[in-house]
Amino acid sequence: MMLKDPSTKYRPFVAVDLPDRQWPSQRIETPPQWCSVDLRDGNQALIDPMDQERKQRFFDLLVKIGFKQIEVGFPSASQTDFDFVRSLIEEDKVPDDVTIQVLTQARPHLIERTFESLKGAKNAIVHVYNATDPVFRRVVFNVDKPQCIQIAVDATTQIRDLMKAAPETNWTFQYSPELFTTTEMDFAVEIVNAVRETFGASADNKMIVNLPATVECATPNNYADQIEWFCRNVEHRDHLIVSVHPHNDRGTGVAAAELTVMAGADRVEGTLFGNGERTGNVDIVTLAMNLYTQGVHPGLDFSNITPIMREVEHCNQLPVHPRHPYVGDLVFTAFSGSHQDAIKKGMALRKEDPDSVWAVPYLPIDPLDVGRSYEAVIRVNSQSGKGGVSYLLEQEHGIELPRRLSMEFSLVVQEVADRVGKEITSAMIYQTFVDEYLAKTEPYSLVSHRLSSEPDSPTVTLEACIAKDGERHTISGEGNGPLAAFVKALRSEGHDIEIIDYHEHSRGQGADAEAIAYVEVRVKGEAVFGVGTDESITSASIKGVMSAINRCLSTEEVAPNVTADSVA
Known part of the structure; x- marks a missing residue:
């Protein structure tokens, strides 16, 4: 049960003392180095960890997307991971421009096992870590600060020597003070300085220092302050590649990653779609696409996002949420009437000037850029309005409704939506349009x-x-035109009718083109629309008038031919 006073049990995070912070005014103009940890961190979070086949498929996908650094496993902790690393190397499945990364704890026998798995690799990052947080030092490992530093230094010494003994591999060293964000800042700098000095990093042989938010426990601006403070105070900053590894316990992993890059981080470790322990790792897809919306290419290719999503779902056996940013099945879809109307107007202007800067309401990017079509941008249900209905008719059926007709027909569709209680498809909308306007051929019809x-x-x-x-x-x-002459003919037969408004356009192209006419008439004092189609524009116009008369004279309420069964 939640406490009435949670302050008796929990304490707010202590902010970093950084009154002259510079990161808030920075802008990300180049992408960070990316490292996917899907095959290790993400894999450890799965109910059913990936087998060799799924791991290989995921690795191939990451390479195709453009990742140059991929953490492929924890070979000292898992035989499956060990065998997978060996298969990548022995079967020459790692491209020359891709570096594989493996993780190990700072224990001698595990480090030895790790190097066994990497024998013969072309490019490899050895990532070693030990926990530096005071709670872990006291509760989990029962070590003081000097002992904690010694663990890191000893592991670094061993790794350095093993790297020198295998010069055929292009090695990179990575150290993580695990739980960096809950470690005392001065101690985090102290232990990294000791590790850097032991390894012998230089401007020409940089090491990666990975500063993880192993558990996200503060607002993202605190993480950014910590990174800026660290970069200012660590020795020989130019000998380091500063990396961040945000988790998402508070739901702000993406924001935290962006702010830390603004604060000086060079590199980001994360997973596709944010899969990871607890609430997940930082979502690299969202990070990359956020950059893209600001005019910065992320260096990763998500041009065809749906197959990427489906492949990840297969490998992880986890679904991607339909509202997931940029990726979910519904993220470019609007059901709300006001949203649909704004999108429709934006798309119309875009059609007039397709090379202009993207500025379509409610759509942060062009769906086409990630391989999505416009077909699902607007979908209709009981929450929708005239904009969505007219957009679908125009995009998929070539019917460009005049504004007042759009308003009238949307009420017809609204009745259908309320009745069926489900989404109304484009085909259903079109059939409703046909039934309501084009099929109105009684009592009057044109013969010739x-x-x-x-x-x-x-x-x-x-x-x-x-x-x-x-x-x-x-x-x-x-009359002064065919339509005026037809109205005169109808009046001579006793019909009280006049034309209020008229629109026409061609529908289709070439030999299959037909004319469609929208005629608003006043019959017996009532304004009503009719629609006609024909190869001849004159015939289409006359049919439009007769459609309006028939709709007005109809005394029976004929419901559109759409039922709840047809939704399924």
């Missing part, structure tokens, strides 16, 4: 028509054969 005019006369004569309840008769009228 003939136009004639005198030379140099602005007036045309239209003679039309129409059927009423199946019985044909001919009407005629004159």
